[in-house]
Amino acid sequence: MPTHRVPPGSTGLVGRRHETRMLRRLIGDLGAGRGGALLLLGEAGIGKTALIESVRTPPRTTVLRARGTEPARRRAYDGLRRLCAPLSAVAAGLPAPQHRALQHVLHPPGTPGGPDPFLTATATLNLLVAASAERPVLCVVDDAHGLDRASARVLAFVARRVQGAQVALLVAARHPHDRTELAGLPPLLLTGLPERDARRFLSTRVSAPFDPSVTDRVIAEAGGNPLALLELSRTAGLPAPGAPCAAAPPGTPGEADLRSRIAALPAATRQLLLVAAAEPTGHPLHLWRALRHLGIDTAAAAPAEEAALLRIDLWIRFGDPRVRSLVWYGATPAERRTAHRALAVAAEAAREPDRWIWHHAHSLPGPDEAVAGALERAASPDRAPGRSAAFLEAAAHLTPDARDRTARTLRAAATHRTAGAHDAAERLLVRACSGPLDRRLTAEAATLRARMALDLGRFDTAAGLLRQAAALMSPLDASSAREIHLDGLVAAACAGRLASGPRPPEPPDPADFPRPAPPPGSPRPVDVLLDALTDREHRGLALAAPALRSALRGYLDRQDSHPLGPGEAWAVCSAAIDLWDENAWRRLADRHVRDARRAGTPAALPAALGRRALLHVHAGEFEAAAALVREIDALPGGTGGWGAPCPRIVLAAWRGDRARTTRLVSQTRRDALARGDGQLLTAVGYARTVLFNGLGRPADTVRTWRSALHLDETGLHTWGLVELVEAAVRSGESDLADAALDGVLRRTEALSTPWALGVRLRCRALLSGRAEAGDLHQEAIRRLDLGDAVLPTARSRLLYGEWLRAGGYDIEARRQLQQAYAVFSHCGSTAFAARTARELRAAGEPTRALRTGRIEPSSLTARERRIAGLVAAGATTREVGIELRVSPRTVDAHLRNVFKKTGISSRRQLRDMMPLGIDGESPEDGRIPEGRGAIVLP
Numbered sequence: 001m002p003t004h005r006v007p008p009g010s011t012g013l014v015g016r017r018h019e020t021r022m023l024r025r026l027i028g029d030l031g032a033g034r035g036g037a038l039l040l041l042g043e044a045g046i047g048k049t050a051l052i053e054s055v056r057t058p059p060r061t062t063v064l065r066a067r068g069t070e071p072a073r074r075r076a077y078d079g080l081r082r083l084c085a086p087l088s089a090v091a092a093g094l095p096a097p098q099h100r101a102l103q104h105v106l107h108p109p110g111t112p113g114g115p116d117p118f119l120t121a122t123a124t125l126n127l128l129v130a131a132s133a134e135r136p137v138l139c140v141v142d143d144a145h146g147l148d149r150a151s152a153r154v155l156a157f158v159a160r161r162v163q164g165a166q167v168a169l170l171v172a173a174r175h176p177h178d179r180t181e182l183a184g185l186p187p188l189l190l191t192g193l194p195e196r197d198a199r200r201f202l203s204t205r206v207s208a209p210f211d212p213s214v215t216d217r218v219i220a221e222a223g224g225n226p227l228a229l230l231e232l233s234r235t236a237g238l239p240a241p242g243a244p245c246a247a248a249p250p251g252t253p254g255e256a257d258l259r260s261r262i263a264a265l266p267a268a269t270r271q272l273l274l275v276a277a278a279e280p281t282g283h284p285l286h287l288w289r290a291l292r293h294l295g296i297d298t299a300a301a302a303p304a305e306e307a308a309l310l311r312i313d314l315w316i317r318f319g320d321p322r323v324r325s326l327v328w329y330g331a332t333p334a335e336r337r338t339a340h341r342a343l344a345v346a347a348e349a350a351r352e353p354d355r356w357i358w359h360h361a362h363s364l365p366g367p368d369e370a371v372a373g374a375l376e377r378a379a380s381p382d383r384a385p386g387r388s389a390a391f392l393e394a395a396a397h398l399t400p401d402a403r404d405r406t407a408r409t410l411r412a413a414a415t416h417r418t419a420g421a422h423d424a425a426e427r428l429l430v431r432a433c434s435g436p437l438d439r440r441l442t443a444e445a446a447t448l449r450a451r452m453a454l455d456l457g458r459f460d461t462a463a464g465l466l467r468q469a470a471a472l473m474s475p476l477d478a479s480s481a482r483e484i485h486l487d488g489l490v491a492a493a494c495a496g497r498l499a500s501g502p503r504p505p506e507p508p509d510p511a512d513f514p515r516p517a518p519p520p521g522s523p524r525p526v527d528v529l530l531d532a533l534t535d536r537e538h539r540g541l542a543l544a545a546p547a548l549r550s551a552l553r554g555y556l557d558r559q560d561s562h563p564l565g566p567g568e569a570w571a572v573c574s575a576a577i578d579l580w581d582e583n584a585w586r587r588l589a590d591r592h593v594r595d596a597r598r599a600g601t602p603a604a605l606p607a608a609l610g611r612r613a614l615l616h617v618h619a620g621e622f623e624a625a626a627a628l629v630r631e632i633d634a635l636p637g638g639t640g641g642w643g644a645p646c647p648r649i650v651l652a653a654w655r656g657d658r659a660r661t662t663r664l665v666s667q668t669r670r671d672a673l674a675r676g677d678g679q680l681l682t683a684v685g686y687a688r689t690v691l692f693n694g695l696g697r698p699a700d701t702v703r704t705w706r707s708a709l710h711l712d713e714t715g716l717h718t719w720g721l722v723e724l725v726e727a728a729v730r731s732g733e734s735d736l737a738d739a740a741l742d743g744v745l746r747r748t749e750a751l752s753t754p755w756a757l758g759v760r761l762r763c764r765a766l767l768s769g770r771a772e773a774g775d776l777h778q779e780a781i782r783r784l785d786l787g788d789a790v791l792p793t794a795r796s797r798l799l800y801g802e803w804l805r806a807g808g809y810d811i812e813a814r815r816q817l818q819q820a821y822a823v824f825s826h827c828g829s830t831a832f833a834a835r836t837a838r839e840l841r842a843a844g845e846p847t848r849a850l851r852t853g854r855i856e857p858s859s860l861t862a863r864e865r866r867i868a869g870l871v872a873a874g875a876t877t878r879e880v881g882i883e884l885r886v887s888p889r890t891v892d893a894h895l896r897n898v899f900k901k902t903g904i905s906s907r908r909q910l911r912d913m914m915p916l917g918i919d920g921e922s923p924e925d926g927r928i929p930e931g932r933g934a935i936v937l938p
Contacts, residue, residue: 022188023055026168030136031058035162037169039144039182042190045225048172049142051190055170060135062086068146076114077105079151083139084124090131091123098123117150121157128158132166144173144182152181159185192224258326261307268300270327271339273310277328278339278362282316286355289346290339337363354378361394372398376408385419393428406435414448422452443472447484454491454567460499460676463491479524486530487567489537493574496678496713525554529571540712541578545750548575552584564592566604573611577715580748580756582618582788589615606632613647617654620790620827625651646683646716653687653694654791656831661691679713686716689723694831696838701727702736709739718747725763726799734767741767755792758784762796770807777803794823798836801843810843817843867894871907 026038040048057063066083084091084106091102101115101123131137141147141155159169159182171182192198262270275290276282288298304310308319318324328336344359357374364371375395379388392412399405413428425448433445450465466488474481492499532547541548555564555572564572569592576585592608609628616625629648649664665684672680685704692700705724711717721743728737744763748756758780765776777800784793797820804813817840824833863884870880877888877895884891 023051023170026170027055027057027138030061030138030166030168033136033166035132035165035167037159037162037171037185039185039187040170040172040190041175041187042172043174043225046190046192047226048190052140052142052170052172055138055140057138058136062131062135062137064137064139066139066141066147066151068141068143073146073148076148076150077108077120077154079141079147080120080124080154081105081108083141083151084127087127087131091127093130094123094126098126102127114150117153120150121154124154125158125161128162128167129165136166136168139167139169141169141171144171145175149181156181156184193226194224198224198229255322255326258309258320258322259330261309262323262326262330265303265307265309266300268296269303271335272296272300273304273323273327274331274335275339275342276310276316276318277324278336278359279316279343281355284312284314284316286343286346286350287312287316289349290342293342293345294338337365358391358394361398364398367398367400369398369400369404372396372408379415385415386421389415389419389421389424396428402436403438403441406432406437406441409435410441410444410448414444417448417452417455422456425452439472440476443469443476446472447480450484451487451567454487457494457675457677457680459491459495459678463488463495463499466491482530483526483565483568486526486533486571487565489530489533490567490570493533493537493714494570494679495676496682497708497711498673498676498678498681525551526568528554529568529575532575533571536575536578536714541747542750545579548579552576552579552581552588556584556587564588564595566607569595569604569608569611574714578718578747580751580753580759582753582755586615586788610647614650617647617651618791619788620794620823620829622651622655622828646680649683649687650690650716653691654827654829656691656694656829656834658691658695658831661687679716682708682711682713682716682720686720686723689720689727691831693723693727694829694835696835698727698730702731702733705740706736709736709743718744721747722759722763725766729766737767754783754786755789758782758787758789758796759792762792762799765803766799773803774800790823791827791829794820794829794832797823798832798839801836802839805839805843813843814840814845818845864894864898867891868898871895 022038026036029036040051042048064083064086066079068079084102088106091099091106094102097119101120104115105120105124128137128139139155139158144152144155147155155169155171158167159171162169169185171185173182262273265273271294272287272291275294276287279286279290291298291300301310301312305312309323310319311317331339340359341363344356344363347353347355347359357371357378361368361371361375372395375391375398379391379395389412392408392415396405396408396412399408409428409432413425413432416422416425416428429445429448429452432441437445446465446469450462450469453462453465466484470481470484470488473484528547529551532544532551535544535547552572552575569588572588573585573592576582576588589608589612593605593612596605596608609632613625613628613632616622616628625647629651632648649661649668652661652664665688668680668684671677672684685708688704689701692698692704701723705720705727708717708720709724721740724740725737725744728734728740741763744760748760751757761776761780761783765773765780768776777796781793781796781800784796797816801813801815801817801820804810804816817836821833821836821840824830824836866884867880870883875883877891880891881888
């Protein structure tokens with residue numbers, strides 16, 4: 001029987017579509033009354049158990065579970081006993097000989113001999129069939145390689161005979177030859193993660209290794225196995241010199257055998273294994289040079305290779321990922337220092353100073369200032385942040401002076417934060433605060449703690465901490481204090497409505513909020529930006545607009561002066577949005593992404609990509625935005641990073657994806673409330689208004705945004721007011737529409753960009769009389785056409801077309817609506833495309849000339865959705881019939897219903913439908929399937 005080789009998936013269950021599809025088919029057949037079996041094969045740690053636990057069984061399903069263990073392999077029917085024990089009451093209804101055989105299995109008498117194997121297998125089959133008469137039965141057997149032979153034979157017998165009953169068997173084992181009795185079951189082979197996904201898995205679960213070559217070695221040695229990646233990462237970055245070595249991790253099944261195999265090796269071979277475990281890069285040349293210094297011949301590797309503990313080719317690879325940990329933790333501190341000393345000698349001979357200082361530091365028994373200084377110098381800013389952080393942490397451990405040790409620990413913590421390793425940064429920050437702190441170190445520690453809270457999106461907490469840090473730093477370093485104060489303003493703006501403490505009813509006097517004095521000399525762009533944001537916070541956008549424009553010019557004219565920090569980048573991009581300046585927004589967002597990529601700082605990249613993705617959405621470039629969202633998800637901490645959820649939910653809303661938007665709204669609102677992120681709540685509200693306006697539900701938009709009308713936030717809040725103006729007019733709430741229009745006008749009155757002028761004119765047109773509304777609509781479209789606001793322009797054409805149609809000008813209405821429909825369809829804005837299509841039909845556009853751009857899940861039955869998805873994916877009528885077990889004539893009948901309900905007339909048009917899930921949801925990762933308009937199957 002052929003084995004289904006699974007293409008490598010991504011982290012965990014994400015990407016394992018083939019596996020989950022076969023599992024869903026097995027469970028689906030079970031719910032439909034058809035039995036079956038599936039044998040999951042894969043090495044230890046590949047994800048078999050996680051895949052089994054992900055199975056969702058039909059309601060009222062009896063799930064029987066058993067797990068093979070090494071001790072139980074010697075007890076006949078032990079696995080079968082644990083599997084069938086819950087059905088002991090059902091066994092009483094079987095024929096007497098079968099009942100006696102099962103009683104012997106379930107309650108062994110303790111005397112020699114056993115039941116007839118064939119009778120036991122038949123009794124087990126009849127037991128499961130009888131139990132399935134009331135509800136389906138799913139038998140789940142994990143680690144089947146540890147089953148006893150008798151149980152394995154019975155399971156194989158049952159698996160071949162359950163097709164006609166509501167019984168399914170899901171069995172997991174390592175290799176087919178581990179339990180040859182199960183070789184006849186339909187197999188599904190799980191393979192390891194590809195390199196890209198393995199790097200993503202490693203980066204999201206461990207701190208960054210000190211050198212890229214370490215990551216390369218771990219990836220190569222693990223072979224895509226998630227468990228191996230975790231095990232190898234334990235010793236990839238060795239403990240800092242002088243630090244107490246952690247105890248060996250808890251034992252796992254099979255470690256006793258590995259320990260005995262290691263202990264049986266010759267002394268020279270065990271020492272070779274220890275040197276290999278201490279060399280993080282895994283290069284054989286480094287190993288051979290160190291062994292030469294220890295007087296060990298290369299032949300010492302042969303016993304380890306014969307015992308399948310080590311393999312040396314282009315890389316040093318351990319036969320089991322646990323071998324490295326067992327060898328390292330099993331050695332004494334003196335033995336570890338000896339291994340590092342040999343590696344240091346080898347690195348010195350090869351003239352590799354960085355490797356020499358690293359191993360030399362680990363070979364020392366105590367502090368050494370000279371070596372600590374050399375480690376600190378090796379942690380240069382142009383190196384990878386994770387590597388520099390490891391060198392700085394090692395330098396701190398070797399520093400004899402307490403004050404210098406605290407300073408180096410703080411610097412190591414800050415570098416870990418830059419690398420995105422917040423757990424390591426928190427650990428070192430706590431350690432630094434336990435040492436002696438002068439005024440400068442106290443201010444630096446407070447600043448680091450505040451900025452870590454800012455990185456994690458805890459804006460309300462970060463705002464208070466940053467204010468305190470700025471006050472501590474102000475008398476020591478005015479320039480740094482102003483940068484901290486800027487981050488504090490950013491945190492307060494992001495906290496927004498969730499900021500703790502009551503807000504004053506009137507704008508406060510700026511004198512009540514002193515900020516650090518600017519340093520002498522000409523002001524830096526950050527100084528101008530700080531003053532402008534302070535004016536924006538306390539005097540409003542209209543009065544602060546000139547200062548904000550001046551600050552933007554400073555950043556745009558000096559693009560390569562210095563990399564933008566996360567808070568600074570958020571501030572300048574938000575200023576560009578507040579000024580409705582698309583060109584500045586694009587240039588600054590591109591610069592932030594470029595700076596974050598160039599610096600290799602995972603902590604800053606999710607926020608930078610999020611801002612760029614939002615700009616893609618604004619420009620109608622949904623595929624580009626979805627690609628950046630996927631990249632954010634692949635970064636360590638990306639899914640919950642600062643600003644990362646915003647483009648995800650806004651993109652789903654503009655696509656008109658109701659199910660996904662609803663799911664993201666619920667999840668994002670919980671995250672925003674937990675973190676104190678008011679800006680994220682604003683994004684949730686804006687996304688809902690876009691979705692509701694696209695679906696033609698203005699009353700829901702009004703309910704969503706009415707409570708936020710009084711707020712004065714940056715960016716998306718003004719966009720929400722624009723949506724509210726339209727919804728209030730369509731709902732007949734003129735007072736609310738006037739109030740929303742007043743808010744839009746106040747935020748755009750001092751602005752003259754095409755985007756600002758066009759949106760302002762469109763909002764005015766919605767509330768104007770017929771005498772002037774047409775001119776205002778036309779002028780709004782003309783202004784917006786001068787910029788890159790693709791979606792706002794299409795929205796203006798839609799509103800103008802609706803106004804024209806209502807006035808009886810159908811020909812001109814069709815011209816405007818056709819242009820709007822072309823934009824929405826091309827972008828993938830399905831809800832607005834459907835709304836525009838309805839207007840076009842009302843204006844006399846022929847139905848056949850339209851494609852709504854999506855299959856409405858409410859209009860198709862489940863069978864029709866399934867058939868539409870298969871046909872759109874390229875399946876023929878015959879192939880669809882085979883897949884669904886129906887006749888080709890039935891497929892054609894359902895397909896005709898699909899054509900009739902969606903207004904199309906050919907399979908080509910069905911394939912041209914926009915790339916949405918057949919159930920109305922976008923693919924989970926936002927990816928556009930291969931081929932234009934491919935529909936993702938459920």
